[in-house]
Amino acid sequence: MPGDRIESIKSLFTAKSAKVETNKGEQYYQKLYAQCRARLDKLKSMAPVGSNIKIKEVIEEEGVNRRDFLKWASATTAMLMLPASFTPLVAEAATLMNRVPVIWIELQDCAGNSEALLRSDGPKIDEILLDIISLEFHETLMAPSGHQAEKQLEDAVKTFKGKYILFVEGSVPMGIDGHFGTIGAKAETFIEHLTKLANDAAAVVAVGSCATFGGVPAAAPNPTDAKGVMEVVQGKPIVNIPACPANPSNMVGVLLHYVLTGQLPELDSLLRPKFAFGYRIHDNCERRAHFDAGEFVEEWGDEGAKNNFCLYKMGCKGPMTFNNCSIIRYNEGVNWPVGVGRGCIGCSEPDFWDKYAYERPMANANIKAPTGGVEKSVDEFGLGLLTAAGIGIGIHAAASAIAGKKDNQGEA
Amino acid sequence: MKKGYKKVERMTGAMRLIHWVNFFSMIVAIATGLYIAAPYYQTLIAEPAVNKYVMAWNRWGHFIVAIIFDVTSIVVAYLYFFSRFEKPYKKVLPTAKNIKEFFAVLMNLITLNRSKNFDSSHSDSFNTVYFTIFHLLLAWMLFTGLQLYVHGLESGQSSIGTWWPALLHLATDWTIPVSHALVGSSGGVATIMDVRISHHATMWLIIVWVVFHIYYQVWRTIFWQEGDIAIAFGGSKFVKENDKAQS
Ligand code: SF4
Numbered sequence: 304m305p306g307d308r309i310e311s312i313k314s315l316f317t318a319k320s321a322k323v324e325t326n327k328g329e330q331y332y333q334k335l336y337a338q339c340r341a342r343l344d345k346l347k348s349m350a351p352v353g354s355n356i357k358i359k360e361v362i363e364e365e366g367v368n369r370r371d372f373l374k375w376a377s378a379t380t381a382m383l384m385l386p387a388s389f390t391p392l393v394a395e396a397a398t399l400m401n402r403v404p405v406i407w408i409e410l411q412d413c414a415g416n417s418e419a420l421l422r423s424d425g426p427k428i429d430e431i432l433l434d435i436i437s438l439e440f441h442e443t444l445m446a447p448s449g450h451q452a453e454k455q456l457e458d459a460v461k462t463f464k465g466k467y468i469l470f471v472e473g474s475v476p477m478g479i480d481g482h483f484g485t486i487g488a489k490a491e492t493f494i495e496h497l498t499k500l501a502n503d504a505a506a507v508v509a510v511g512s513c514a515t516f517g518g519v520p521a522a523a524p525n526p527t528d529a530k531g532v533m534e535v536v537q538g539k540p541i542v543n544i545p546a547c548p549a550n551p552s553n554m555v556g557v558l559l560h561y562v563l564t565g566q567l568p569e570l571d572s573l574l575r576p577k578f579a580f581g582y583r584i585h586d587n588c589e590r591r592a593h594f595d596a597g598e599f600v601e602e603w604g605d606e607g608a609k610n611n612f613c614l615y616k617m618g619c620k621g622p623m624t625f626n627n628c629s630i631i632r633y634n635e636g637v638n639w640p641v642g643v644g645r646g647c648i649g650c651s652e653p654d655f656w657d658k659y660a661y662e663r664p665m666a667n668a669n670i671k672a673p674t675g676g677v678e679k680s681v682d683e684f685g686l687g688l689l690t691a692a693g694i695g696i697g698i699h700a701a702a703s704a705i706a707g708k709k710d711n712q713g714e715a
Numbered sequence: 716m717k718k719g720y721k722k723v724e725r726m727t728g729a730m731r732l733i734h735w736v737n738f739f740s741m742i743v744a745i746a747t748g749l750y751i752a753a754p755y756y757q758t759l760i761a762e763p764a765v766n767k768y769v770m771a772w773n774r775w776g777h778f779i780v781a782i783i784f785d786v787t788s789i790v791v792a793y794l795y796f797f798s799r800f801e802k803p804y805k806k807v808l809p810t811a812k813n814i815k816e817f818f819a820v821l822m823n824l825i826t827l828n829r830s831k832n833f834d835s836s837h838s839d840s841f842n843t844v845y846f847t848i849f850h851l852l853l854a855w856m857l858f859t860g861l862q863l864y865v866h867g868l869e870s871g872q873s874s875i876g877t878w879w880p881a882l883l884h885l886a887t888d889w890t891i892p893v894s895h896a897l898v899g900s901s902g903g904v905a906t907i908m909d910v911r912i913s914h915h916a917t918m919w920l921i922i923v924w925v926v927f928h929i930y931y932q933v934w935r936t937i938f939w940q941e942g943d944i945a946i947a948f949g950g951s952k953f954v955k956e957n958d959k960a961q962s
Contacts, residue, residue, distance in 0.1 A: 323869050516904045531904065572888075573904065582869045597758040597769025616754055623866075623908050653904035658912070664753040665911060681912060685919025692923045696930045699824075707827035709938050 323581035325384050332386050335564065339392050342565045343399060351401040352439070352463070358398045358432070365431050375428045375635075382631055383556055383568070384578045396563040397428075400436045403562055404467040406459055407441040408500060410493045411484050411520045411529055412473025416511040417443050419548035429551040429635065436558065439467065442486075453487050460503050468561065469504035470554075471497065474513040474520045475535045476527035483527040497535060506540040506567055507532060508557055512650055515543040515575075522656035533574055542567055543574040545626075547650035552631050553579040573653065575625070584647055585621035587629040590614065608644060618662040619646030626651040720953040723836045725946045727800050733787045734947055740780040740787075741925065745918065747777040752915060781860050788857060791850060806843035816840040824931070828938040835939060836954040845928070852921050859894065859914040862887035866907065 362372060376394035380387065409417070420430045421444075438444070439459040440452075447455055459467070473493075476483035481492035491499075501507050509532040512518035520529035533541050544553050557576055560568045568576040585591065593599070594613040601607055601616060613619070621629070624647055632639040640647055649659025726734070749755060750773045758767045795804045806813060819833040820841035833839060865883040873879045894913040895905030936944040942952045 324871065534904075583866055586867055586869065595771040596767050597754060597771075597773075598767075599754055599757070601757065623911060649908070652908060653906040654908065658906065658908040665908075665915065681916045681919070685916065685922070688919055688923050689926065692926055696927065699827075700930070700934070703827045703934060703938060707938050708829050709940055 323384070323577050332388075335385075336389065336392070338565075339389070339396075339563050342563065343392065343395055346399045346402045346562065349402050352404045358401060362428060362431055367428060367431070372428065378631075379552070379556065379559065382552065382578060382627070383560055392563060393559065396559055397432060400432055400558060400562055403436070403558065404439050404459070404463040405436050405470055405558070406439050406456070406463075406467050406500060406504070407444075407470040407472065408496065409442050410471065410473030410497065410514070411476050411527065412511065412513045412518075414443050414472070415548040416472045416554075417441070420551040420554065429555045432555050432558075439463065450488055453489075456500075460500065464503045466505055467503075468558065469500050469507045471507060471509050471514045471532050472511050474517045474529035474531060476520070477530050477535075478526070478528035494535060497532065501532075501536040501539050504539060506542065506561070507536055508542045508544060508554070509533065510544045510549040510554055512545045512547045512549075512655060515545040515573075516653035516655075518547065519656050521654075540567055541574050542570065542576060544579070545575065545651040545653075546628070547655070550579070550626075550628060550631070550633060552635070553627070571625075575651075579627045580625045580651065582625065582627060582630065583622065584624045584626055584629045584641070587627075588613075588621050588641055589629070590641060611644070614641060614644070614646035616664055617646045618648075618664055620649035620652075620659040621647040623659065624649040624652050719956050721956050722951050722953055724951045725838065726950045728950065729790075730794070730800070731947060731950055733790060736783060736787055740783050741921070743776055743780045744784070745922070747773040747780075748915075748918060751777060778864065781857065781864075784853060785857055788850065788853060795850075801838055803838065803843050803846065806838060806840050807847050813840040817844060824934075831939075835941060845924075845931075849921070849924050849928070852917055852924065855890075856914065856917055856921070858887045859890050859910050859917070862890045862910050863907070863914060 363369075367375075373390070373394060376397065377387065377390045379397075380390045380393045383389075383393070385393070407417075440456050442452070445452060445455070475481070475493050475497055477494065481494035484493040485491060486493065486496055509515045513520055513529070514532050516531045517525070517529045518531075520527060521531075531543075533543065542557055544550075544557060546553075553576070556579060557568060560566070560576075560578075568578055571577050571580060573580075585594070588594075590611060590613045593611070594615055598610075598612045599607060599616040600612045600614050603617070615622070619641065621641060628639045628647075629641065632642065646662060648662065649655045652659055751770070754770065758769045794800075794802075796802060816833050817840040819830075820839050823831050823833070824841075861883050865880055865887065868880040868883070871877050871880050890910050890913075891907060892905045894909040898909045898912045898916075932944055932947070936942060941954055946952050
């Protein structure tokens with residue numbers, strides 16, 4: 304544990320946070336291309352795990368024509384920050400996504416991330432892909448329950464030991480030895496459940512704010528002592544895809560990157576893929592010009608709101624939030640929070656419920672004062688301190704005026 | 716000059732320049748900083764966006780004074796150790812002499828100038844410690860501020876080259892875990908919001924610092940009758956000839 308702490312502190316000094324390299328040079332990409340080609344050829348020769356679905360056919364059946372599919376492939380290539388020459392590889396990788404087994408577990412959560420990929424009206428390619436990847440086990444989606452479900456999980460783990468990607472949705476309640484959350488007929492705690500499955504996984508992908516940083520369950524007073532996956536699982540490659548819900552495009556992106564290159568994407572200091580979390584929402588926001596101009600929505604429904612002014616004064620946290628929703632939006636580019644006229648609540652940042660989601664500018668926020676404990680805004684704290692200093696000074700000044708001794712008046 | 720009084724130099728021209736540059740920078744930093752945190756005046760809605768650049772000007776002003784603060788801070792840090800006039804670090808070292816002087820000055824303040832058992836002709840330990848606190852607060856503002864600033868340079872590019880964001884990351888990324896420790900939170904993960912909160916809260920500490928600083932210098936001027944307030948303007952104050960012999 305202390306070793307990991309030191310590591311995590313070290314990593315903060317290595318300038319990994321929010322620095323994105325979009326061009327790594329001709330040589331790098333040539334090498335990567337060859338590597339991907341070899342990887343895809345190898346995957347192609349392998350039989351798909353589980354069902355024998357042909358992804359291409361399914362996509363066509365869902366009403367997506369080839370042109371749309373290629374458009375999606377080039378957009379995804381750009382999202383993954385790969386050169387355009389990789390587009391055919393990405394398209395090919397998409398059709399090979401059922402070669403990588405995935406196990407999806409749910410812990411302390413609302414199943415919102417599963418919903419995000421299931422409930423879009425008319426599934427988009429990202430959702431279709433997530434639907435038909437070889438999802439070996441998904442508690443919410445699968446038909447069996449109880450002992451049967453457990454059996455299926457055991458089988459999946461045995462067959463794909465060391466090969467499957469473990470997707471985790473939901474936080475881990477650490478309080479009372481993990482007994483806030485148990486699962487299955489043997490009442491296994493979430494902690495055991497997660498560590499057991501993570502041990503045999505090739506990599507762990509934490510999806511959603513709860514699985515990454517604790518999310519809403521970890522909000523003050525955090526009764527269950529909820530923690531993110533990366534604070535529980537040790538010694539496994541972990542990718543965090545925060546946001547509430549995580550964007551299906553980013554889930555596909557990570558998986559696709561793995562299928563394509565056999566590696567996890569480049570991560571920042573919070574283990575988030577840089578292709579998705581390298582940029583601040585604010586820096587690619589369509590309302591940014593209004594921010595710079597000082598044109599803000601002052602009240603819901605006012606002239607500013609009608610003119611799509613910046614939502615900063617309504618508490619938009621875009622300036623503090625790293626995510627790609629201002630670039631790729633949700634549901635294949637349909638819209639995103641700021642686009643529909645409400646501020647960003649920073650749902651992809653650690654501690655977002657306490658520190659970002661209060662829908663007021665930070666200066667009016669009821670966040671914990673530096674003293675901890677009492678819910679009190681920083682400004683109230685500051686003003687209080689100033690008042691205290693003022694009173695102290697007033698008392699001292701008054702006392703000095705009445706009883707103070709001026710030099711040069713006394714005996715000297 | 717009043718008889719029996721002697722003029723002592725306390726601040727060199729350079730020190731006074733820094734003092735007043737800091738004074739004006741501080742006002743600009745607070746006025747613009749508060750606007751950046753929560754825009755407190757509105758722009759004319761009828762005017763087209765291209766003609767107003769209000770937030771951008773505020774941010775511009777904030778960054779410009781930040782850079783001025785950067786430069787004065789580096790100079791001050793240098794003077795702390797290498798000044799040929801008075802090396803302030805000598806006054807903050809916890810030596811027996813300094814500790815004694817520190818409490819003597821504190822007693823002077825508490826007893827409303829009834830006891831004054833120290834030499835007030837040179838910069839005393841108490842004030843030097845107080846100034847050091849200010850410079851530490853200011854340094855913290857600079858590091859956290861630059862950390863917040865570098866968030867907008869995600870591409871690693873800047874108008875002056877890639878070295879600048881790289882340097883900023885190297886120099887300020889540590890403020891994230893430190894702010895987290897200062898601000899505290901329910902979750903265990905440090906976030907850039909902690910840096911923002913700390914940057915904002917530290918502004919209040921600095922305002923409180925300034926308020927006491929002004930009061931204390933005025934109080935000294937009134938009660939010591941040595942013209943302390945003049946130090947910041949003319950660079951010198953006056954002490955009684957025989958006072959110098961004591962201490
Ligand atoms: S709406 Fe939010 S993200 Fe967009 S410019 Fe305004 S503050 Fe930034």
